[in-house]
Amino acid sequence: MIIVGGVYREECVRPYWSRIFGSAGRAAVALSALSPHSHLTAYAYTGWAEDVRQTMQGFGVATDLREITANVGFHYFHPLSISELVGAPGKQLQSLSANGDVVLRFGMVEGDAVISARRAIYDPQHPSAALLFHANGSTAKELAIVLNEAELEYGVGEGVGDIWSYETVRDRFKADVVVVKRGPLGAVVIQAGGNVQLPAYRSETVFKLGSGDIFSAVFAHLWGERDWPAAQAADFASRAVACYVSTREPQLSLEGLDELAPYPAGGAVGRVYIAAPFFTLAQRWLVDEMRGCLEMLGGQTFSPIHEVGSHGGAEYIAGQDLEGLRSCNAALAVIDGEDAGTLFEVGYARNLGIPVVVLAEAPRPESLTMLEGTGCLITDDFTTAIYQAIWSSMR
Incomplete structure (x- = not known):
């Protein structure tokens, strides 16, 4: 698989965390065992670009890094706090590009990526980017968009229609499948034939940083490469998230995920x-x-x-x-x-x-x-x- 997106420094005060990951970096590591010979395309700060290359090489991931002078990072007080973006360039950089059978594209701070794929998975990473997959000329025979509820609401817009309607979402996003991540409430797959509500799975601890990246990566592999139905792929992505938030370990295996216990799907929060x-x-x-x-x-x-x-x-x-x-x-x-x-x-x-x-x-x-x-x-x-x-x- 080709993964395109941001590689950033992440800092958190409590619990302590200091890593160079970003959405694309974490997804590449997550997919390294599931999809051998994956390829990471990203911008990377000159000061640590070589570290990224060596790290990814250790996981068997090839890299195509465009080195930049901006040292972009996200700082958190705790994982649920609003992040502070530091080091972002003053203007958008020249777009990256990637062509392949299956491409996972993340929204980025520094610029964007023009991709062409048989199957593309797009995680916008910000409400303002929710509708931007096609805007830069990217193409895909089949497109799945993985986003959170705020990004869904922004993309559909006020007064346009029911945000959970497949017809409304299809027309707004021009996508075959839309998967909505809902944190502790699990996920919803919006697709032709009816929506599917999926549960979150039990975990004793919750390290939230990067959990959405893990979801998108596992869904992209199962739906994009293994041809699993979208709902089944999203369900296993939710299971993988439960494993990640318990261990902070991004490299994943699918073994044992079917044994995890769910929280009630669609249950009302009290x-x-x-x-x-x-x-x-x-x-x-x-x-x-x-x-x-x-x-x-x-x-x-x-x-x-x-x-x-x-x-x-x-x-x-x-x-x-x-x-x-x-x-x-x-x-x-x-x-x-x-x-x-x-x-x-x-x-x-x-x-x-x-x-x-x-x-x-x-x-x-x-x-x-x-x-x-x-x-x-x-x-x-x-x-x-x-x-x-x-x-x-x-x-």
């Missing part, structure tokens, strides 16, 4: 209660960040500081908070600092049979005894806590 102290700036920031991330992923939230506030008597505040907790399907608790109110809410939720996900980054071991003993799911990773809270709320 309401998540945020149990956490909010008395300092740092505590309030974390509550706001949790609330924003849960809602970004399709969840509903009840946050006491937002829904009830901090004014009023203790009896009023406690009553309103607990009424809100009773209306929720899951709780997400921050127990660092062992705030009395938070611990009370955790116990109250468990007594009601409400599942509780606990974020504990720096706990005292003895403080976890009752949480572990009452079936709370405990993690020290922010992104994992958010995803597990979403999954725990599904009904």
